[in-house]
Amino acid sequence: MAERSTAAVDVADNSGDEPLTAKADQSTSDGVAQNRERDTDSKEAQGSGGTESPGKASPPELHSGHKLARRYRLEECVTRLDGFSSWRAVDEKLRRAVGVHLLPADHTRARSVLAAARSSALLGDPRFVQVLDAVDENDLVYVVHEWLPDATELTTLLASGPLEVHEAYQMVTQVSQAMAAAHREGLSHLRLNPGAVLRTSSGQWRIRGLAVNAALRGISSDTPQRTDTEAIGALLYAALTQRWPYESDAYGLSGLPKGVGLIAPDQVRAGVHRGLSELAMRALVNDGATASRQEPPCTTPEELVKAISEMPRIRPPEPAFTAPPEYQRTTYQQGTYGRQMPRPGVTQAIPAPPPRCRAVPERLSSGLSPGCSSPRWAWAAGSSRKS
Template identity: 75%
Template sequence: MAERSTAAVDVADTSGEESLTAEAGGATADGVDQTRDQSTADARTTEVEHTAAASSAAAPDSDSATGDDAPAGEPASSAVSASPVNGAGARAASAATRTPPELHSGHKLAGRYRLEECITRLDGFSSWRAVDEKLRRAVGVHLLAADHPRARSVLAAARASALLGDLRFVQVLDAVEENNLVYVVHEWLPDAVELTALLAAGPLEVHDAYQMVTQLSQAMAAAHREGLAHLQLTPSAVLRTSTGQWRIRGLAVSAALRGITSDAPQRTDTEAIGALLYATLTQRWPYEDDAYGLSGLPKDVGLIAPDQVRAGVHRGLSELAMRALVNDGATASRQDPPCTTPDDLVKAIAEMPRIRPAEPTFTAPPEYQRTTYQQGNYGRPGANAPVVPPVVPPPAPLQGRTGRILKWGVSALLIAALGLGSWQLATALMDRGKKPGDTGTSQTENGSDKNRPGAGKQLKIASAKEFAPNGPGVQEDQVPLAIDGKSETAWVTPHYKGFPNFGNLPSRKEGSGIIVDLGKVQDLSGVDVFLYRGGQKVEVLAAGESASAPAALSDFPHRLTPLSTAGQQLHKDLDKPVRTRYVLVHISSLPPDTTSGWYRGGISELKFRGTPS
């Protein structure tokens, strides 16, 4: 079956552009492993080819989208060809250097998708994190000029990928050509973690590696049955969600964006899965070159089985990785036939004994203490049994008339003492609230609640926005969730890698937070901040009484709370009311996320107390 396109969504991580495999842009799903020499000799350099079925699903103007659809004058060699044998990945070689369209944060596509942050600019296209304002959710967007030689291929690849509808792949949501731009919109998974980040912490557990290779093999087998290949299956293209599901991004679109093609797409993707399994077992890249934050193998020694690289590797998974990788005929020690297609991998995994999760460990109970009532010792102490002191019986209760009188007398005294104490306590509490000249009306110690520091009514919040003095906001669309009165919703930051101060990014050098507008100048006497999670460095600042639209830290001179690490709730009653209209809840440092080396924070709810003007 001729291939409809070649790859899916995220191309943000370009650190390991030397990826696994890839060759010809009309990658067919029926490709079987060719010898290395034949693959190299037959490597095509034409643009990505698509069948009529995929083209018709793409758009009426791309019914004949093949490698010949490139504009006149574009050399056919502008496509990238990579051998599935060397594993060094795609060597992009574009004949005509093109600049991605110059767009900026805040630009809207189709009046709906607002660009937020540019993730990457490469080879004539750019990738963005954006917000779908219609559905109020984060999305990813790939952009390139409509006259780019690969624009038609990208559109056809995206539309063909969207038709698959397999939730094991990151879904393509839209593919549009308008205003001299071609853009592809795809899912954004904020709770998912790249395999690259997981491997940075060390090799995966055996069960996790087993689940990954199982789910990836089944997903790619289903894709190839529909004529779709990936060709860019690298650690940055594999995600693990918070529920433990593995998802693939990059089906069709990623390779089409780079012009990567392959004569043997099934072999290419199978080797890629083998390399990913090898990396999860050993934390090493199965080639000589370092890639994706992983060290390569020693030079001039060839491909070494995973269980020879690292002790304790599961033997069955080690052999499976060797069968999937291209290694000059050497497979596993049992000389099983190599796996050349994802279907072969699925069958090989089915033949393996199922790998179950590790059993939870329990603390051993304390050693059983032998008692004197064991068989053979019943009723008599053992030779080494400790001597138990005899139990002294309690004294006999008072008997006779005298005892009864004494008990009644003690009871009466206790009742009288209890009544007297209760009366004295009630009198003291009543006198405490009175002053000389009072007519009996109870008041608080200072005369009224409204004069007590921190007391007052809850102030109404007119609006709120993100504090972002050095660049665009981080999650502007989620700011209303911090003032909606619901503790289960929150404004949450993205994940930042390596540094708690928002990834040490120049655009976040002053942190972030939320600026609240109370609508008018009011007397503020109390603050309640409910945080998304504890461990954030937070301070609350207030602008001057005459401030108008403050945006920088210097615009908030009144410090309501000191900068300190807070728990999940920050409560403050001010000693003296502050007259202000604008309040900044400033976050300068984030707590660690569940994944090692990543940081994330946020605000669940904001409440302010005082006297309305």
């Protein structure tokens, strides 16, 4: 990464903003998603108290093939929204795919975006999609980040049904631990939704858009830890039930029936793991505990990590045993070619052994059949002739 993008940044020196706590959307992601603004931007769908401030500048007029810093070639625009655009690009120097967020340098949020990108880059946690570069030049501000072609976002996974219990357990565990580490460094997400959580081909869960996507949208929160914790609870709820835990439909998921309030996941769908159901409720319910066990709510990612560690560990399912195909006998197997195969259930006659030659006195040896001899009597006959 260039030195200009990895140096520690004092946000006050850049723009006078408060230290960044940000929330991200899948539309500004590492490119696993295409141009799909499934996000409704409604408070009901997201369940957070974030606020947005519109930008005044128009998005840069760029096109496929345009190069940034004579290195990053823009390939495809995946998002164009609210004064910024997101692209899939190619790093021609390292010959790899990358994602790029672009906005004018005079955009009202340009300074915040740069500060958020540099702060996220300094975190260096592999559980987050990494920021590779953050540059302000030629009247443009752009942020370069990883592109994960082998990763699948949670929205796509949930389109085919709820997650398996162990997979949901791994997802909430890894996401909670990652967000707890980010908050310890003063970073927030504030836009954590099914489009911002990815599962790689190796089974690892990664989070995209830490700090950067919230800065792009101008989102802030007075209680960033509570906001991110509730978002993790919503992710777990969706993973268990394939439903969004608010009344509005969002991210390709149906919302809850209107007027009934928040329903525990194990009451929405049969067969839901009881411990994970209660964990989701503890992260989602703001005014206290679940009705069943009166456990205290989790208000920070750190508390959520502690609650998960106190649960009995959920083991992966046993691999399914596949019976081998039935053995097929053929006439070409060794020792059977040209022979008649015995029929099952039929007793086969055992051939009698060839008769043994009986030793006879010498006076009868002349009458032996050819091939029948007796060394014992032959020796006796020789001895008698010598005598």
